[in-house]
Amino acid sequence: MKQLRSLLTTALLSSLALTACSSLSNTLLPVGTQTAGRVQAQAASSAQTNLSAYSIGAAKNLIAARKQSPAPALAARNLSANFATPEWVKDAVFYQIFPERFANGNTRNDPPGTEPWGSKPKLYNFMGGDLEGVIQKLPYLKELGINAIYFNPIFEAPNSNHKYNTADYMKLDPAFGDMNTFKTLIAKAHSMGIKVVLDAVFNHSGDAHWAFQDVIKNGPKSKYWNWYLVHGFPVVQEPKPNYESWWGFASLPKWNEYNPEVREYLFKAAEYWTQQGIDGWRLDVPNEVRDMNFWREFRTRVKRMNPELYIVGEIWGDGSPWLQGDQFDAVMNYQFRETVFDFLINDKTSVDQLDWGLEGLRKRHPDSVTYSMFNVLGSHDTARILSMAKGDINKVKLAALFQMSYVGAPVIYYGDEIGLAGEMDPDCRRTMPWEPSQWNQDLRTYYKRLIQIRNQYPVLRRGSFRSLMRHNDNRTFAYLREDAKSKIMVVINNNLKAQDIPLDLTRVNVPDGNLRDLISGRTLQIRNGQLLAPQVPAKTGLLLEWSPAR
Template sequence: MKKKWWQKAVVYQVYPRSFQDSDGDGIGDLGGVLQRLPYIKKLGVDVIWLNPIYKSPDKDNGYDISDYRAIQPKFGNMKVFDQLLAETHRLGMKIVMDLVVNHTSDQHEWFKQSRSSKDNPYRDFYIWRDGKNNLVPNNWGSYFGGSTWQFDEATKQYYLHLFAKGQPDLNWENPAVREQVWELMRFWLNKGVDGFRMDVINFLSKPAGLPDAPNPEHAEFANVEPMVADGPKLNDYLREMNKKVLSHYDVMSVGEMPSAKPKDALEYTGLDAHELNMVFQFDHVTLALNKDPRLGKWNDQPVKLVDLKQALSKWQTALDGKGWNSLYWNNHDRARAVSRFGNDSPQYRVLSAKMLATTLHMMQGTPYIYQGEELGMTNAHFTALSEYQDIESIEAYHQLVEREKLVDHKTMMRYLATESRDNARTPMQWDTSTNAGFTSGKPWLQLNKNYCEINAAAELKDQQSVFYYYQKLIKLRHQSDLIVYGNYQELIPEDEEVFAYRREYQGQTLVVISNFTEKIIKRHLEMPTNKKLLISNYADDQADQLRPFEAKVYLY
């Protein structure tokens, strides 16, 4: 395997809106990120991934871009961004930008031109269709509820939007669209950014003729994902992107790919594929789907450990020596890891946060830490719909409770408290001062009420904190080729309480054992007597006995 810098790297994801506000308007900004760079550097990571900071009407918190070459005014301006990039590089870290090119905002100049007339040169930048018998062109359902089609009065046609109405999909069949994307990528890479995380990049290629989706539940609109994920020309588009842009820079590329399976990932990110470096796959974060497919992700059932192990191990094994994994528990679209996979009670939060970190960071791949994860931040546990801001959550409530009456109010509030994206988006908890040190103004989203107990200031004073445990894990990865490149073998796969696996590389072996329960249990794994305890979330080692949420790593 030819070794690349991003294989040994650890990434810290910053959601700028919720990270640090520097001007008192209640919204995090680039000045705030600049202010907190010493904190990120202290953690020890190599790369900062910034969620979208481009000009946007904010229908979907910046994932609806109206100008790819301008900074969202609420976040600052290009001068501040240039300062941030220079200071990040001075500190020995890199910056990866979010690339959102499946769709734009309906306020983007391309779309304004496109919708103005059928013969406008930009008409074919987007996907327009006539209706069928006074109905939408097909039965595809939007991720945010309702149809994927929006009727536009000016030209009496419908445009496609897989997400919000304000996010029309680009037509990647049009070479002029692709050339514009290559140009905007070069704009940022020539500035010195170090790569891209690519939003829903496997949705670019739509099926020929845009046929109806299978609809076994006879829902008003069918699940669109099977129709648009991994479309027929996706490989062509990604190879062209690599040839025209990525291959000319020493940068990192990760594609967010819902529904992707290991065989797909090997096509897009195989070490000889000439497309992307790695993908974000969703298998382990979508295990608790509701039994009723009409409810999709909305659920509050705990994840079964055997299923979780199978999902993660499948990718570890399939990509070993052929591709590269991205390792993550949570991000801006996923509930807090310690609430979803661990135990966020005061008694077990710290232990389970460290256990989850150990389990993930000892695997093969590039780890991603979502802001606050290194503090063990928890779900917000909001109790009123008015506390939510997320468009997906609010639309789901209206659709499932009010329009379709599939669940009652109380049940849906439980589901939102478990799965809403706002759980990840509550402001960063810096200290015990007003608004947790995030802003001197009114925060754009309500803070998690536990910020006086969970915050960076307290953890930086406590050598046993979750923060310093993450710091140790990052140092171990930087020092060990075994952790970075070693192969993977799952141990005791049918065990419903313990996640254990082995890594091997150049004569060295690592064994990771994690207790996912609050029980004291015993497990015996065959290991030599000269084994060394590399890291653990308990102060001592009680051999075969595993205490609540105990994690330990042995080296021999």
């Protein structure tokens, strides 16, 4: 009787706590506890398709394609017309590192069964990449012009190479190193002017997490039974989990974020790593956290520690509900990627569609967000740009030119700059080759020059953007980046043949002057409002610095 009374008391208190927490968000809490240890959640995840037969990356692409991503719990509130985002992000050139595949700097921490560097990537194999390897390659990144790194998860997560199945948020995965390694990485990166952004997986844990293991072992007697959304006991994982998980993946049980204890645990983890000196958080599938107040509290707590901490959410669609000034600073700009790829890589859309599509994205958000957007051309969840371009280096170069001259922070997925290929996950997670003979040196030189130009000219990072010319038949496009001190004009020939590109600038208020292509050194002139760029090669562009006519 005493044990039953204890269980019922726990259930009642938990139900009251969950209801109180839910009321903060003005949303209905999923159906509460019916018996001790059984929580039934009518969350978006309960109606999700089971995608566990796919890789995580493939599943995310399917979710995005089907528009099945859970809707936010609250409508956008338009809290701030132009809230502050971290200043440093506007000047950032990011480099995304998948730690297990970037560089192996310490073979002593290789997981059992580690395969030779360069082996074919599989869903569950290991190559030995670690943080010591990143430390050793920081000079490479600095020389390339990188000033910010985004890392895929680095916390303890056994039996995976991606580490999205967290077992302990307070520990570094031993295959990547220890805390001394991490502290050395932070110190050396910062000494080189390189910021560090970590990946936070707070929608779900891994099934090896100590709290979930306790639930499996002790069932309704576990003190953590209501940390997850378990439908009954005993816990069943196969063939279908009897608890909420990420899209049917039994290895990724979903947190009950309405539970105050869960919230405090996750916020403490975020605060711990923020205290270690990181510069930002990338949030994994944050739209699947049902209570948007979770992210409001997250922002308050980490920004209190560091107001310049960058918060970027993995949102594949419209990020507006999370970009009102009370949750994220930016989102992974997959909509930018899709719009650019449709025009430059897949040749599916017109110049008008490109320009109007990007204009719509810019108008959707305040400038502080637009100039802080995380502009990806590829990631660990997508096929690599070279493979998407079917090996056409000129398409890759043109997309890179556009990315580096557009508003928002450009992001390079490791290896794209040297022509690393790869289809969908796991193939897009190949090891970084460190033998220069395996690099496309011409592509790497081009990337390096583009980054150098972006770092040199503030107008490309902070200046205004406006279209100057669109020609659908010729597939040519020109736009201007401008600030009080300088002007840079970008002219793109997305045609299969070289062609003259004339521009009538009399109606767009670009004064006569001299132009110098910052890539080739080629010079042109604007006279009487007219510009002719003769025989611009196919699938290339010009990056033209304006100076007054003499």
